Amino acid sequence: MSALATAPAPAAAPARPAAKPYRLAAHPGRPATRPVRAGDLVFGGEAIVVIAGPCSVESREQILDVAHAVRAAGATVLRGGAFKPRTSPYDFQGLGETGLRYLAEARERTGLAIITEVMDSEDVDLVAGYADILQIGSRNMQAFKLLQRAARTGLPIMLKRGLQATIREWLLAAEYVLAAGNDRLILCERGIRTFDAEYTRNCLDLNAVPVVKHESHLPVVVDPSHGTGHTHLIAPMAAAALAAGADALMIEVHPDPERALSDGKQSLTPDAFADLMAGLRPRAHALGRTL
Amino acid sequence: MSALATAPAPAAAPARPAAKPYRLAAHPGRPATRPVRAGDLVFGGEAIVVIAGPCSVESREQILDVAHAVRAAGATVLRGGAFKPRTSPYDFQGLGETGLRYLAEARERTGLAIITEVMDSEDVDLVAGYADILQIGSRNMQAFKLLQRAARTGLPIMLKRGLQATIREWLLAAEYVLAAGNDRLILCERGIRTFDAEYTRNCLDLNAVPVVKHESHLPVVVDPSHGTGHTHLIAPMAAAALAAGADALMIEVHPDPERALSDGKQSLTPDAFADLMAGLRPRAHALGRTL
Amino acid sequence: MSALATAPAPAAAPARPAAKPYRLAAHPGRPATRPVRAGDLVFGGEAIVVIAGPCSVESREQILDVAHAVRAAGATVLRGGAFKPRTSPYDFQGLGETGLRYLAEARERTGLAIITEVMDSEDVDLVAGYADILQIGSRNMQAFKLLQRAARTGLPIMLKRGLQATIREWLLAAEYVLAAGNDRLILCERGIRTFDAEYTRNCLDLNAVPVVKHESHLPVVVDPSHGTGHTHLIAPMAAAALAAGADALMIEVHPDPERALSDGKQSLTPDAFADLMAGLRPRAHALGRTL
Amino acid sequence: MSALATAPAPAAAPARPAAKPYRLAAHPGRPATRPVRAGDLVFGGEAIVVIAGPCSVESREQILDVAHAVRAAGATVLRGGAFKPRTSPYDFQGLGETGLRYLAEARERTGLAIITEVMDSEDVDLVAGYADILQIGSRNMQAFKLLQRAARTGLPIMLKRGLQATIREWLLAAEYVLAAGNDRLILCERGIRTFDAEYTRNCLDLNAVPVVKHESHLPVVVDPSHGTGHTHLIAPMAAAALAAGADALMIEVHPDPERALSDGKQSLTPDAFADLMAGLRPRAHALGRTL
Numbered sequence A, B, C, D: 001m002s003a004l005a006t007a008p009a010p011a012a013a014p015a016r017p018a019a020k021p022y023r024l025a026a027h028p029g030r031p032a033t034r035p036v037r038a039g040d041l042v043f044g045g046e047a048i049v050v051i052a053g054p055c056s057v058e059s060r061e062q063i064l065d066v067a068h069a070v071r072a073a074g075a076t077v078l079r080g081g082a083f084k085p086r087t088s089p090y091d092f093q094g095l096g097e098t099g100l101r102y103l104a105e106a107r108e109r110t111g112l113a114i115i116t117e118v119m120d121s122e123d124v125d126l127v128a129g130y131a132d133i134l135q136i137g138s139r140n141m142q143a144f145k146l147l148q149r150a151a152r153t154g155l156p157i158m159l160k161r162g163l164q165a166t167i168r169e170w171l172l173a174a175e176y177v178l179a180a181g182n183d184r185l186i187l188c189e190r191g192i193r194t195f196d197a198e199y200t201r202n203c204l205d206l207n208a209v210p211v212v213k214h215e216s217h218l219p220v221v222v223d224p225s226h227g228t229g230h231t232h233l234i235a236p237m238a239a240a241a242l243a244a245g246a247d248a249l250m251i252e253v254h255p256d257p258e259r260a261l262s263d264g265k266q267s268l269t270p271d272a273f274a275d276l277m278a279g280l281r282p283r284a285h286a287l288g289r290t291l
Helices: A061-071 A095-111 A123-130 A144-151 A168-181 A208-215 A223-229 A230-245 A270-286 B060-073 B097-110 B121-128 B144-151 B167-179 B208-216 B224-228 B231-245 B271-288 C060-073 C097-110 C121-130 C144-151 C165-179 C208-215 C224-228 C231-244 C268-285 D061-072 D097-110 D121-128 D144-151 D167-180 D207-214 D224-228 D230-243 D268-288
Strands: A036-038 A041-043 A049-054 A077-079 A113-117 A134-135 A157-160 A183-188 A220-222 A246-254 B036-038 B042-044 B050-054 B077-079 B113-117 B133-136 B157-160 B183-189 B220-221 B248-252 C036-038 C039-042 C049-053 C078-081 C114-117 C133-134 C157-160 C185-189 C220-222 C248-252 D036-038 D042-043 D049-053 D077-079 D112-117 D131-135 D157-160 D185-189 D220-222 D248-252
Touching: A036 D112, A041 A049, A041 A095, A049 B113, A061 A077, A061 A095, A061 A270, A077 A095, A095 A113, A113 B224, A123 A144, A123 C121, A123 C144, A144 A157, A144 A168, A144 C121, A157 A168, A168 A183, A168 A208, A168 C121, A168 D042, A183 A208, A208 A220, A208 A230, A208 B231, A220 A230, A223 A230, A223 A246, A230 A246, A230 B208, A230 B231, A230 C268, A246 A270, A270 B271, B036 C144, B036 D042, B042 B050, B050 B060, B060 B077, B060 B097, B060 B271, B077 B097, B077 D268, B097 B113, B097 B121, B097 D167, B113 B248, B121 B133, B121 B144, B121 D121, B121 D144, B133 B144, B144 B157, B157 B167, B157 D248, B167 B183, B167 B208, B183 B208, B208 B220, B208 B231, B208 C224, B220 B231, B224 B231, B224 B248, B231 B248, B248 B271, C039 C049, C039 C078, C039 D144, C049 C060, C060 C078, C078 C097, C097 C114, C097 C121, C121 C133, C121 C144, C133 C144, C144 C165, C157 C165, C165 C185, C165 C208, C185 C208, C208 C220, C208 C231, C208 D049, C208 D144, C208 D230, C220 C231, C231 C248, C231 C268, C231 D207, C231 D230, C248 C268, D042 D049, D061 D077, D061 D097, D061 D268, D077 D097, D097 D121, D131 D144, D144 D157, D144 D167, D144 D224, D167 D207, D185 D207, D207 D220, D207 D230, D220 D230, D224 D230, D224 D248, D224 D268, D230 D248, D230 D268, D248 D268
Parallel strands: A049 A077, A049 A246, A077 A113, A113 A134, A134 A157, A157 A183, A183 A220, A220 A246, B050 B077, B050 B248, B077 B113, B113 B133, B133 B157, B157 B183, B183 B220, B220 B248, C049 C078, C049 C248, C078 C114, C114 C133, C133 C157, C157 C185, C185 C220, C220 C248, D049 D077, D049 D248, D077 D112, D112 D131, D131 D157, D157 D185, D185 D220, D220 D248
Antiparallel strands: A036 A041, B036 B042, C036 C039, D036 D042
């Protein structure tokens, strides 16, 4: 792993105050990142983990198609929402448990690990019965009882940064998971809300990657799909995320983005995803990592 | 130059509407970036240009020392403020014309090109008598008469993005320079203001790099020193900027950062700058560029 | 009720598009606001409703003292958190059900209605057993299942705006409650997060009041305590809220602000609250309302 | 003048640190606001000053018509831009000196004082030859040499808050004017840029009024026209501004808003302006002020 991206020069590093308010999340000193295992996968090791799949599970066929395609291109985790937090109550809300069953079937057929979002405390046991990694979404980053409830399943947790959350708030939300006794926690930067949303849906905040690495031992995933909202920005921002020190990428892939029930504008086709992976592989190698 | 960072896949590129409001700045189609010459230098070519130097010119000795050091490490442009826009009237305001003379002497002794800020229309002729490239600072991005006045000198112009400016406003400010008949224009991303300023002084917005490349033919400089405000974030964000497609970097270097009259916390020592350059060189090569 | 604050001149009102995405929350035409009843209280009628009390229920004595004091000064609803969403897991999290019991006792002794926050779906039945009005807090504005769960209790709901939620998102969150069959819904503006937090904790967005009145039939509460974070700003911003058309105010009052377990800097003493009420009363009358 | 809006209770006021960085702008203690004279007018006295007129001077007839109309309705200062800072170089840039001459004629015929913007140091002497009050616009709030140059004319200065300027930065920009020897300075809140611009062009930040009153002795103008961008929001926000403690209002009025060359959507017709004034007058009286 390159010293450049993840290890600031000792002389330049500001003295760390004696006690951070996020004492379990805080960086205890070198080495920088404490790897988190999820089944056979390791987040925060030499290999960059790639999570790929559709925004929502829409049908059995759709998720199986995508699963085979992203696995062939090198992804090792399948994403897909069964319970979808949607701004409007009139938008597609996900297939619920049916979607979870399709995800489980995709895992069985491809060997991919499954990550999916849990939106509410009352759904934790249900979702935990299917998922390998529980995702806490941006809107729920500070749903503290949900965090604790999810933590107690013992499953690995991926905590997305709230679109309006400061890094301090994100690390303190992480602390809720850690303090509940679950240290299999990874963070996910997915873009913040600023004053400008004309050319990007959100502002993917890559500064957060070296900041979190400096403050904390937690592995960091970057999601350039939600982070930018436009397919033509995914390749450069994914490459930039790796250079900034990201441990994993989360990429939306849909067999037919124009007909996607959600987030079509930011979803790559399976072919475009394969091209992305091919383009990123030498980048990862130049950083001393594999993809 | 790598296709990955700067050239979105044709299939993914959204159709461009017939007429952009910034018609001179707008991207006319491939190739992506139209290089801008400044003396022997080319912004937007294969070679990454590195601009380095102190925030302010503080003394003859200081600027000559830094000039020699950054040149030895591979920089080709020397930065240094003689007229400093400062939030408070009681802060150091720069050495004025004396500072310009020191910069000119540094150019003579090192061969580095000089970039320095012009803050006011009434200073344009004075500053243009010394500088190789005129910098328009963030606070003046929409000082439209200053833009026109600076453009008419015929010198290359570097236009920093305002800390609250949308990308559309930035490109329209660029249009003022182009419409005044000066097409030697480069843009500089230097961090935007968001809701979080605890761990970073500004939020370096790397999304702006591929967005500007997609919208416009103008070369893009990235300034991770102002953009992050902390020395330990400069290396990872500089690497990320290159991966995102930046054509140049602007880095603050000071012989004694702790005694700097401005921006000490974000200034590298000459040694740390040399380390940064050594670390970035293989990164640039992996992207098919030189540094 | 004054036409000035709440009724834009017909000529000036922009044509409303045929269908708003928030079709149940949307303004159906005049009269502007559809009153919401909560026991004997009416939100959105001629009388301004005043909700007052401490941030958190800290002890039986504390809440009973405050309840008597705010009732004497003219408040009709008692606020007090029993389940507190706190940024850090190490901060005081509220007294839970014990706090709810103290609130119920305060109601019994004073006749005040009780509003208190429910943070999680699994707590809805418990909290609904004690509260007269359920509060959904800023951090949970888009916890959609919690909104639906709370709506189904049939109790009046007060939905606080998320601290970086757009007005559209807020109205769509409201739509989740309405679409779940509960039309006893009131909105609460409590300050948004911007780039400046030096002199105010949040930026109380009074523009939201006439905007919501123009877009929707829902009554609007304004919370200048959270909205500004400083006691010396509460009086002028409460007065401004009434002038902008607010139907109710929510004010933090604590018997000993300096010893408060949360939000002391923004809590008024009982005496200062009585002064505030006395100062606001003629203001309300000048607007054709009572307090 | 009402104690409620402008004078926080002594007990509630936080202790002021010994030295503010804006030492000339800082509040020296009671009484709150130090009035500023501009000819016969007083900003910061009992009478609320009303500034009205079009965004841009478009023709002799237009400005004379508006001048007579706003004077009849009770305004005492005429606004109108002759030099217009426009985001695009292809938009109407103002009539320049011709516009200034029309403004001077309007003053002669109506007795209204004239306020108009100066955008650039090189125009200061020209604009000062016509204006009674020099306006520094939002985009130039930190054009420090322009501030100093304008200050030296000795004319009253109205300094608009930058659209993403913190209150501290605004007060420090004010300090540049005061430190240049001109204490006839008034501040103008005109809306800030946030993450939400769907229903309001800007977010009129009324918190700034009591904050500036608490920090400084400078009178404060509020501009609800730019601040909200929509005519139907002007009346409630103007009323709220007075309640928050504003000393003056700035209102855009155009004889034919739909044909305005700039800012038509936020301009009142002369009739609507007369209605606004009639509606505000009892509000001002209820606050112990006149309009």
